[in-house]
Amino acid sequence: MKQDVRHNPEQAVTSSARILESLQHPVLVLDAAGELIYANATAAGSFGGWIVGLSLTDIFPDYLRSPAAGDHPTSLRLTTQKGEAFEALLSPLGEGETCVSLWPAAAVLDERTPERADDLTGLALRNPFMAALDHALAGADNRAGSLAVLCLDLDRFKVINDTLGHGIGDQLLKKVADRLRTACRREDLIARFGGDEFVILQRGITGVADAERLAARLVDLIGRTYVLNGHTVNVGVSVGVALRDAGLQSRDLLRNADLALYEAKRAGRGRYRFFEQGMDLQLHERRELEIDLRRALALKQFELAYQPFLDLSTDAVIGFEALLRWNHPVRGKVPPLSFISVAEENGLIVKIGEWVLMTACMAAASWPGDLIVAVNVSPLQFKADTLLTTVSTALERSGLAPERLELEITEGALLADTDNVLATLHSLRALGVKISMDDFGTGYSSLSYLQKFPFNKIKIDRSFVSGGGADSEAILRAVSGLGSNLGMAITAEGVETAEQLGRIREQSCTHVQGYLTGRPMAPDQVELFLQEQPIAQVTN
Amino acid sequence: MSASIYRLVYYSRNHVALDEVAFAAEVDDILAKSRANNVRDGITGALMFNAGCFAQVLEGPLDVVEAAFERIQQDERHGEVSLLTLEPIERRSFPNWAMGFVGMSDETASRFAGVAAASGFDPAHFDGNDLHTILRNLALEEERQAA
Ligand SMILES: Cc1cc2nc3c(=O)[nH]c(=O)nc-3n(C[C@H](O)[C@H](O)[C@H](O)COP(=O)(O)O)c2cc1C
Numbered sequence: 001m002k003q004d005v006r007h008n009p010e011q012a013v014t015s016s017a018r019i020l021e022s023l024q025h026p027v028l029v030l031d032a033a034g035e036l037i038y039a040n041a042t043a044a045g046s047f048g049g050w051i052v053g054l055s056l057t058d059i060f061p062d063y064l065r066s067p068a069a070g071d072h073p074t075s076l077r078l079t080t081q082k083g084e085a086f087e088a089l090l091s092p093l094g095e096g097e098t099c100v101s102l103w104p105a106a107a108v109l110d111e112r113t114p115e116r117a118d119d120l121t122g123l124a125l126r127n128p129f130m131a132a133l134d135h136a137l138a139g140a141d142n143r144a145g146s147l148a149v150l151c152l153d154l155d156r157f158k159v160i161n162d163t164l165g166h167g168i169g170d171q172l173l174k175k176v177a178d179r180l181r182t183a184c185r186r187e188d189l190i191a192r193f194g195g196d197e198f199v200i201l202q203r204g205i206t207g208v209a210d211a212e213r214l215a216a217r218l219v220d221l222i223g224r225t226y227v228l229n230g231h232t233v234n235v236g237v238s239v240g241v242a243l244r245d246a247g248l249q250s251r252d253l254l255r256n257a258d259l260a261l262y263e264a265k266r267a268g269r270g271r272y273r274f275f276e277q278g279m280d281l282q283l284h285e286r287r288e289l290e291i292d293l294r295r296a297l298a299l300k301q302f303e304l305a306y307q308p309f310l311d312l313s314t315d316a317v318i319g320f321e322a323l324l325r326w327n328h329p330v331r332g333k334v335p336p337l338s339f340i341s342v343a344e345e346n347g348l349i350v351k352i353g354e355w356v357l358m359t360a361c362m363a364a365a366s367w368p369g370d371l372i373v374a375v376n377v378s379p380l381q382f383k384a385d386t387l388l389t390t391v392s393t394a395l396e397r398s399g400l401a402p403e404r405l406e407l408e409i410t411e412g413a414l415l416a417d418t419d420n421v422l423a424t425l426h427s428l429r430a431l432g433v434k435i436s437m438d439d440f441g442t443g444y445s446s447l448s449y450l451q452k453f454p455f456n457k458i459k460i461d462r463s464f465v466s467g468g469g470a471d472s473e474a475i476l477r478a479v480s481g482l483g484s485n486l487g488m489a490i491t492a493e494g495v496e497t498a499e500q501l502g503r504i505r506e507q508s509c510t511h512v513q514g515y516l517t518g519r520p521m522a523p524d525q526v527e528l529f530l531q532e533q534p535i536a537q538v539t540n
Numbered sequence: 541m542s543a544s545i546y547r548l549v550y551y552s553r554n555h556v557a558l559d560e561v562a563f564a565a566e567v568d569d570i571l572a573k574s575r576a577n578n579v580r581d582g583i584t585g586a587l588m589f590n591a592g593c594f595a596q597v598l599e600g601p602l603d604v605v606e607a608a609f610e611r612i613q614q615d616e617r618h619g620e621v622s623l624l625t626l627e628p629i630e631r632r633s634f635p636n637w638a639m640g641f642v643g644m645s646d647e648t649a650s651r652f653a654g655v656a657a658a659s660g661f662d663p664a665h666f667d668g669n670d671l672h673t674i675l676r677n678l679a680l681e682e683e684r685q686a687a
Contacts, residue, residue: 175610182614224613225623227606230546232623 024138025103026086030056032096043102045249046134047080056100060086077105083127084134104135118192120170121177129191133201133250147203147244148211151257152180152218154196155236155269159416164231171228172235179224183217199254208243208274215239215272223270236270243274259283289342292328297355301327304359305520308529309374309491309513312505317533319372319406321513322360323520324352340378350384353377357390361398361405363523368530374406376438379413382421391428402432408459410438414449425453436491440479450486457511458483462494465504465514473503480508545632546602548609549625549668551595552618566617567641574639583608584632586640586675594618595671599632625668633676642678 020027026043028036034055044051047059056063060078073091080086085105093099105128118125124132136147154176161169173196180190180198189201202214222237240261242253256275262283264273296302306320326334343349357375364373381387395402407428413421425435436457437450441464450458460479464472480490492504495514504512521529556566567589578584583600596612598605613621634640 178610179614220619221614224619224621226613227548227609227623227626229606230602230626232626 025101027102028056028100029093030098030100037097042138046084046102060088078102084131085127104131104138121174121192123177123180123198124189124191126191126193129189129193129199129201130250130254132189133253136201136203137244137248137250137253141204142244144245145207145243146205147201148205148214149242149253149257150200150202150211150215150218150272151240151254151261152198152200152222153238153261153265154222155238155265157196157235160233160235164228164233168228168231168233172226172233175226175228176222176235176237179221180218183214183221188214199257211241211243212272212274215241219270219272238264238269239272240264241272241274255280286342289339290346290348292331293326293339293343293348296326296328297351301329302352302355303327303522304356304363305522306363306373306526307513307520308518308533309511310517312510312512317371317518317530318511319374319404320364320367320526321374321408322356322363322376324356324376344378344380347380347384349378349380350386353381354386354390354394357394358397361394361400363526364404365398365400367526370401370404371530372404372406372434373400374408374436376408377413379410379415382409382413382424383417387424388427388431391433392431395431395433403434406434406436406456408436408438411440411449414452418452422453429454436489441475447482450482450488454486455488457489457491459491459493459513460509462514465492465494465500466496473507476504476509477507484508484510544602544628545599546605547625547627547629547633547672548598548605548623549596549671550609550621550623551593551671552621554589554592554594554618556617570617571639571641577608577611578638581608584634584637584639586634586637586642586679588642588675588678595675597634597672597675599629599634624671633672634679636683637679640679642675642681 020038020040023040024042026046027038027040028043029038031037034057036052036054036056039047039051051059059080061081062079073089075087075089078086078088086102087105089101091099091101117123133149141147157169157172160172173192176196176198177190177192180200184190184200184202187203189203191199191201193199200214202211205211218239219237222235226233226235238261240257240259240263242256242260244253248256256279259279260273260275263279264271267273303325304322305325307323308317308320310316311318324336324340326336326339328334340349343352360373360375364371367373377387381390391405391407394400395405409425429435434456435453436459437455438459439461440458441461458479460476464476464479467473476492480492483490489510490508491511491513492507492509493513495501495504495512495516497516500514501512501516518529556563571587574587578600581600581604583598583604585596585598585600587594587596589595598608600608609623
């Protein structure tokens with residue numbers, strides 16, 4: 001065979017090209033002008049596809065062409081635009097051409113040397129981590145499942161940082177890093193990508209079971225109580241895991257682990273999730289929804305529908321709840337359940353909430369008499385700190401009397417940062433606005449929330465009305481009894497049948513809202529609806 | 541400030557094999573390590589085992605108590621650690637115990653077994669003060685017997 005090669009130059013060329021193509025590390029050839037005239041497959045994959053024709057500086061901005069290339073091989077270190085470092089060996093090929101062989105720098109340098117580590121935790125930084133991942137993927141062990149990437153995000157870290165200060169936050173990160181080291185083996189590489197984001201490369205494993213064991217251990221260990229400067233601190237961790245699979249590059253693996261992390265968080269945090277095919281599609285769909293949602297306000301795709309509620313003592317309509325509707329030209333009517341959570345995740349709910357308040361107050365100002373408009377307020381709007389201004393502006397601009405505006409909040413609003421929320425509620429109350437507790441019975445339903453603030457009204461969730469069982473009835477009776485003792489009005493939601501209405505009447509509920517007494521209607525239908533109703537006008 | 545002593549009380553679920561020999565070996569190891577470390581750090585306290593749970597009181601300067609607790613948290617031999625109390629105290633309750641294991645001597649063991657059988661003893665039903673008191677009483681008992 002050797003002889004064949006020697007005697008057949010053409011075949012020698014093809015086979016050496018094939019050898020070059022099969023190399024797992026990038027190889028480039030430069031012409032005398034410094035332009036790339038050849039890149040093997042690994043180089044094309046690592047540096048972004050069609051790179052022949054570019055100059056070496058296009059790929060490695062830190063490459064300074066040496067004054068005289070000379071005819072000795074030189075080695076140097078090059079860093080890509082994305083910060084991935086390589087050890088390069090430049091060897092002259094004659095006629096001014098140069099062959100450049102590259103190896104990920106992590107293969108050469110110790111990953112844990114100080115200047116490559118995170119100052120606070122001593123963990124690896126992003127770039128060396130990515131280089132190590134590249135290197136591991138290029139290594140001899142290419143079985144699917146032979147390595148795993150785990151992305152971690154601390155739950156509630158921001159709250160701790162905000163309430164206990166950065167000093168404690170930093171101490172916490174150090175202890176978390178410490179626990180990560182305890183949970184991992186020597187072969188694993190742990191990095192901090194910034195903030196409370198950690199990434200682990202688990203090398204040389206035998207498959208899913210190994211990755212799962214580590215993920216479960218991390219959730220347990222990181223979630224255990226910390227004691228920092230006498231403070232007891234509890235955080236959880238969410239973990240996304242992706243395993244090596246044929247054809248996956250570093251970036252794909254990291255992205256898959258990140259998608260899995262996103263799902264772990266969506267599933268309620270404090271848990272791990274493995275990447276599954278389709279997660280990218282789900283995320284893609286949510287992203288699309290988010291993009292559409294961002295445009296919806298500007299494109300005036302939101303509408304409010306108004307659902308009447310009745311005073312049971314007079315059977316008259318005394319107000320309407322404003323309900324948000326999204327009419328998308330392609331998606332059609334998007335149900336609130338599927339977009340409110342997205343709007344809350346990305347904070348859009350604050351802007352949307354402002355629009356709702358303004359629009360509802362404007363509408364109500366045109367209604368006759370003292371009809372009330374009830375508006376839902378998201379817990380996120382309390383966090384944004386602008387709620388008070390938003391409400392007073394809406395009242396001012398619309399000219400609506402404050403007593404005719406009722407804000408509906410859920411227990412969720414009182415869960416975190418309770419003192420600030422209570423202060424805001426008291427200021428709103430001082431404006432003259434009514435405040436009611438919405439969806440009571442669905443969340444924590446802690447009676448202590450009822451004690452914390454003198455709500456004007458409690459709205460009992462529809463499930464207790466439609467349930468009809470002895471339990472639902474007992475709860476309905478208990479809550480309405482409690483409410484009336486505390487001087488709060490009670491609305492039963494979701495009343496659909498005359499039979500339900502009958503039961504409600506017996507249980508000291510004061511108000512009722514549901515299909516039976518009126519469906520949500522477009523703003524221009526309100527007037528007609530009212531004309532057909534006996535309105536309880538307050539006579540002066 | 542530097543002189544102020546803190547008390548930390550927790551209980552946890554034991555993950556050690558329930559086979560008696562293996563368990564005794566683990567406890568011996570925990571105690572040996574604890575005593576060596578605690579003498580070095582100026583920590584005193586008591587450890588108790590029952591019904592699949594550990595309960596422990598640690599007393600000492602805040603920084604060393606925190607460091608010891610962090611090591612203990614990372615220990616795979618137990619889990620679901622519930623921290624009940626962390627507070628400054630006037631004086632130590634276990635001044636002579638680098639880490640006493642209560643419930644080991646025959647007398648207290650049988651007494652303790654009685655508690656376990658009679659009331660279905662589970663540390664989860666006690667708060668930090670209760671546990672502290674139980675451990676202190678058991679410790680006093682053992683000291684009296686030893687004397
Ligand atoms: C229930 C339990 C109680 C422990 N108590 C102590 C203790 O009081 N002091 C201590 O230093 N280690 C204690 N340990 C052991 C620590 O978890 C850890 O193994 C040890 O502190 C490591 O010490 P080293 O770093 O010197 O090897 C305890 C472990 C368990 C499971």
